[in-house]
Ligand code: SF4
């Protein structure tokens with residue numbers, strides 16, 4: 001063996017480190033994506049929401065979801081910390097905030113660069129140019145990596161289905177929207193808590209509200225930059241953490257989080273074989289040299305022996 | 319136990335066989351439940367916790383512990399450490415069975431297992447780390463199968479094909495190292511996408527490196543452990559070469575594992591400082607993190623070193639158990655314990671006993687397959703026809 005262990009570890013380290021320190025490469029990632037220019041979205045304003053749950057009911061109806069466990073008229077469920085499930089694409093929860101009870105509507109945020117889409121190994125999710133993130137159950141394997149990936153904990157799974165379990169999540173009523181209809185929840189909302197429109201217009205509208213009522217709203221449009229930005233946006237009268245919305249998610253889109261690791265693939269594929277063959281060749285050669293030297297030594301020993309023998313023979317002869 | 323089961327036909331009702339048989343029967347029953355009732359009937363998985371022990375143990379731990387194949391074959395065929403040659407076949411066999419069982423376990427976990435080839439034949443999600451993992455695991459399973467096949471062909475007496483495969487050894491070994499580097503590290507990279515869910519002490523941009531390096535530790539330790547267990551129960555199947563090299567393998571691999579553990583400890587420390595996560599060390603998670611770092615990294619590192627220095631084989635063998643446990647602890651931490659740490663305890667995942675049942679069932683299948691093959695094929699000894707071929 002001619003490779004010291006330290007050297008070996010050095011290479012191992014170098015190969016591993018490349019997975020982090022090789023910057024983003026073309027194969028794995030897209031450049032930062034500002035979203036499709038005219039994509040649509042929804043703005044939720046929690047100062048206008050009255051917690052009536054009719055949006056939940058409308059969602060249930062237009063998406064033909066199974067009937068709820070508790071009637072939509074039952075407002076007591078608002079205080080449970082509910083989340084989206086395979087039977088409910090959207091949920092309204094109530095929180096006791098510093099400004100009294102405050103509501104939060106939860107559904108898929110339709111990220112500009114969705115973590116779910118980046119994670120799916122069959123590309124079941126698609127970011128449409130209209131803004132909605134859609135899901136194609138006909139290719140889904142059911143690995144549930146999208147659920148691990150989604151920072152907003154949105155996708156749910158039909159664990160009780162045997163043959164055709166699907167990922168379930170809000171589609172921003174994509175089938176309705178392309179027909180020119182409003183999303184079910186937006187259409188039904190009795191107040192102006194939900195507004196539908198172009199994302200850029202919604203951002204302008206939200207800014208405007210903050211500008212007009214600076215003492216009512218916190219100066220932050222949730223979803224403008226979170227995880228690279230989302231098509232569903234939020235305005236709030238209290239800090240978002242008070243209504244259980246995470247403010248520590250950062251602005252890096254999910255695809256960038258794994259780009260470095262993915263871009264090291266060509267490097268490993270390209271470098272390892274060359275390196276390993278090289279090491280093999282060196283070892284082979286030193287083996288050969290060792291063998292050669294051994295043979296040489298044996299040769300010499302034999303020669304010496306035979307010379308010795310000849311000498312002693314000559315001595316005897318003389 | 320079952321030492322003499324191949325010599326004495328009548329005594330196959332041994333405690334081992336009875337227990338294994340029972341596990342298999344229970345496993346089959348749970349299998350039926352799983353595929354007739356869906357995941358909900360046999361698992362505690364939820365919308366918050368989409369991955370349980372079938373991923374945390376069967377996939378993550380399984381793949382790491384099956385790393386002995388690439389580590390040993392690389393050491394012998396590429397780095398020229400010929401004196402470990404007798405360790406290659408058992409390591410390749412363990413690797414092959416390990417990966418085969420990982421793939422089997424995935425059939426239980428994914429919702430529609432018959433679609434597992436979809437990422438390759440229907441639609442490629444190339445932006446997904448999981449795609450890379452899937453591709454590499456599939457290819458590597460094929461490589462391991464070919465690497466293992468000479469043993470089967472020697473047993474069956476198929477000489478020509480066996481010699482052909484033998485000529486491919488170097489190529490297969492390099493392929494194995496490339497594929498293993500990629501997917502061992504990518505299993506760690508899977509979690510890079512969820513910085514908001516994994517505790518900062520475990521989340522690190524170095525996760526792929528951590529996973530890759532620990533796979534080497536796992537591979538080395540598993541070779542030691544597996545040779546110990548084989549010696550105990552399958553000694554009669556070993557030839558002089560194996561028996562002669564066995565202690566050398568234990569010492570050499572123990573030494574290597576000690577070095578790699580030391581390196582791993584250092585880069586973990588480096589990662590901790592670069593992430594500036596010191597403030598978490600005082601919390602409950604922090605203490606658990608330190609337990610992992612000192613109890614399952616530093617301790618085996620020192621014990622291996624002492625064992626090698628004092629040529630204390632027993633110590634090295636027990637240390638390999640500790641190191642393997644350390645891998646389990648690490649993978650569980652990343653995938654289950656430190657994952658979703660932000661959720662209230664009512665939403666956290668605790669495995670259903672039927673999930674554990676399937677995991678035990680699958681490990682048992684592996685042991686049975688290992689025993690079946692080792693008692694028949696030239697794994698722990700060299701086939702008489704090929705004595706001089708190395
Ligand atoms: S909120 Fe989650 S499910 Fe919705 S698009 Fe974003 S990542 Fe996907």
Ligand code: SF4
Pocket residue numbers: 119120121122123124125139140141142143144145146147167
């Ligand atoms: S569960 Fe389906 S949609 Fe989600 S990542 Fe897996 S294959 Fe894609």
Ligand code: SF4
Pocket residue numbers: 048049050051052053054055056092103105185188189190191193194
């Ligand atoms: S329908 Fe409108 S007001 Fe009623 S809960 Fe939904 S968002 Fe709030």
